[in-house]
Amino acid sequence: MSTLTILYIILAGIIALLLALFLYYYRPDSRQKLNILFIFLRFITIFSILLLIINPKFEHINFYSEKPKLIVAVDNSASIKNLNQDKNALNFVSTIYNSAEINKKFNVDYYTFGNSLKVSDSINFSENETNFDDVFNQLSQVYKNDIAPMLLITDGNQTIGNDYQYNATKYGQPIYPVILGDTTTYTDLSIQQLNVNKYAFLKNEFPVECIVAYNGDDNISTNFQVHSGKSLLYSQTINFTKSNNSKIINITLPANAVGVFSYKATIAPQENEKNKVNNTKSFAIEVIDQKTNIAIVSDFSHPDLGVFKKSIESNEQHTASILKPAEALGQTNDFQLFILYQPNNTFRKLLALLDTERKNKFIVIGPKTDLNFLNSVSQNYKHEITNQKEDYLVSLNTNYASFLVDDINFESFPPLQSNFGSISFSIPFETIIFKKLRNLVTDQPLLATFEFNGRREALLLGENIWQWRAQSFLNSESFEAFDDFFGKIIQYLSSNNKKSRLNLEYESFYNGTNGVNFKAEYFDKNFEFDARASLVIEVKDSILKEEKIFPFILKNNVYQVDMSSLPPSDYYFTVSNSKENISKSGNFKILEYNVEQQFLNANVTKLEQIATNSSGTPYFIANTSSVLKDLLNDNRYQSILKENKNTIPLIDWKYLLFLIAISLTIEWFLRKYNGLI
Structure with missing residues (x-):
């Protein structure tokens, strides 16, 4: 407690005493003994109130010793068992667990990794992929403020993720690879x-x-x-x-x-x-039996055009051509879909021809769009004309019903530049993405679709979508998520199939048993997302004639099921809702392939390199005694004396309030009893 606080308490006591004396000591009555009691009670009351205002505190400091952490990360992939190193790995982990000296010097944390990093609960060497990138990314965040050397027990064979030889440095602490395997060369x-x-x-x-x-x-x-x-x-x-x-x-x-x-x-x-x-x-x-040809029509150059073409052609079933409006006029029979980028009066003949031939369209409206022209040729919608621009952020409509839309972190996407003003539709439409102005989500669409007279059309009300694709790459280090999202729009516009209450997303074939995932959306009769559905998938092996049933799990407004436990084979499936008579069937194939079975040796070179880069030391599994001895003798790993400072109130305010209430009550009762009130 500081000196100033002590002075405040002394001053509070003096003030409380003076006020109590002033109120009772000079009263013209002869009950001197009662006045002394009243002075005492009033002093207690005033002094307690002043203590509440001052709120005196003192600091309590205690010291404690914090041991360094030792991270034991065990490769749980199938390649360890294929190299006959599973027993060696388990024996070494058991040695660490039972080492009194190691546990005395370190707080040991155990992890396993394969497809992903997990807190260790069981080690069975059954995972079909090895992702080192996930290990270093996650643990660098968990232990960034700790002394935490890592024992990396692995064969060093990586199947997915960024190359760990260069990525391990982000961990920022010594890494000690314990190499499972040998360097023997086999034919x-x-x-x-x-x-x-x-x-x-x-x-x-x-x-x-x-x-x-x-x-x-x-x-x-x-x-x-x-x-x-x-x-x-x-x-x-x-x-x-x-x-x-x-x-x-x-x-x-x-x-x-x-x-x-x-x-x-x-x-x-x-x-x-x-x-x-x-x-x-x-x-x-x-x-x-066919390939979808898509025309991207614009009368000026813009980065968005290149993004449309790149995203479309990321799907081998689609090709895209960038044309001028006059060029597209003579080629309408060659394309199944037309993307009209910010149309103006030069599009008049093309739009009339597309309406006559009942072609599907994807129209992009932006600041360079001639809204007077567009309003004059469109029968289904009108855009308010204000001659002002606005940047709109993104808000995904999770109840969009026409096809599955995954949230690819839209909230992180930069705004699109659009015309300020509202758009009004004369026909039913569905919004994929709403306009968001700062923190306010509006009811105006930024991306919408509609169907009319057997045709489908989409509207994007903003330019610079190339920035979305760039941001998606920054988020996931891949264009795949954005291209899949855009590809679904193209697929929807390229087809005239009727809307379904049950939509499925799956692959025709899967390479190996890892990642056999299905997604589904289910809508009620009003085509609003139904979170109460009980979806199951019944899978039949066409070779072994075995049947299995898997339930779907609802996650982020999408029903999902993981069937990675299925062996390689050909399968027929039926997805159904047990509460309604709605189902969809199909087939898929799982190919026989396990990448973890392809290795003959440990990748010693890379493991030695990450040890050198991180100031660690590599060891072969046969030298486990050296590993523990070196860790115990390394002076970099010492317990740290830390202090813990707690600020504690001198008196609990609840007790002070109780004391004030008691003193005032006694004073009032005595004065009432003696006829002084």
Whole structure:
């Protein structure tokens, strides 16, 4: 407690005493003893009130010792078991857990990682992917204010995420890789990479590129083949030497029927190969009978046009061409959809022709749009003309019913520049994105769709959508999320199928069992999102004839189900609502592939590099005693003496209020009893 506070308390006592004396000491009555009691009670009252105002406090300081943390991150992927290192890893973790010296010096935190980082509860080496990037990203945030060296128990083989060799430095603390595996070189033939498009078009041929690698000292000859079911489609003899140890094989295969077709590429193994799993790789392709051609029409250049083309052509089923209005006039039969960018009077003939031919349209309205012209040719909507501009932020409509819209972090997107003023529709429409002005979400659409007389149309009321695609890349380090969102709009406008109360989103085939996810939206009869539906998916294995049922889980206004537990096979499915007679059926294929089975050795080079970059030391699993000894003897990891300062009130205000109430009550009662009131 400070000296000034003590002086305030003394001064409060003097003031309380003087006021009490002034009130009772000079009273003209002879009850001197009662006056002394009254002075005391009034002193208590006034002094307590003044203490409440001063609120004296004192600081309580206690010291404690904080041990450094030791992070034990264990690779829980299937490659550890494939390299026969699972027992070694578990034994080492058990050694750390039971080490009295380690637990005395460190607070040990255990994690496992594979597809993602998790607090360790069980280690079974069953995950089908290894994401080191997630480990360093998350732990760097959790332990940024602590001394926390990391024991990274892994084989160093990465399958997804950014390259950890350069990304591990963001952790900012020493990393001690404990290497599971060895550096022994084995003779091995493998299909390193297989590149093929997701879609092919009927009656065409599609290219397949396969990279085959050889690791060994002898000259060998082997055979590369591609099968579809029991049919041999391609065969080639390949020769390898120690120096000539890789081949790129380019072939083309026919697409003779519509549907999903699976293939298997195989390189014949040698007798002494240790890992023969990586000699085979399955792939699939979906054959479709048409390609959607889209025209992007504008009479001036703008970055948005390039973004439209890039996003559209990220889907192999779509092509896009940028045209002037006059060029598009003679080519309307070549395109299934027209994107009209900020139309003006030069679009008059084109708009009339598109209406006559009943073509679907996507119109972008911005500051350069001639609103007088647009209002004159549009029968379905009118835009207020104010000759003013405004920047509008984004608010996603989670009840949009025509197709599934994922929230790709729209709230982080920069504003679009638009015409100030409202737009009014004469027909029913649906809003995908509302205009948001600062923190106020308006009822005006920024992006909307509608259907009229069997045609579909979309309106985007703002320019500079190229900034959205750029921001989406900054958010996720990929254009995929934005391109998928834009692709759904294009897919909706390219089709004239009737609106459905049950919408599904899934892939025709999945590479491996990881990430077999379905999404669904369900709407009531008024096409408002129904969060009360009980959706299930019944899956039937067409080969084994086994049936399984999975329930959907509601998450962010989308029903989702994860079926990664299904083995590779061909499946038929039916999604239904148990409360209503509405269902949808289809089929999908899961290809047999496990990337974690492709490795023969630990990636020693990368693990040694991250140890060097982080001032740590690499160890092989056989040297576990060295690891613990070095950690115990490293002077960088010492307990830190910290102080904890607590400010505590001298007297609880509740007790002071109680004392004030008691003293006033006694004083009033005594005065009343003695006839002084």
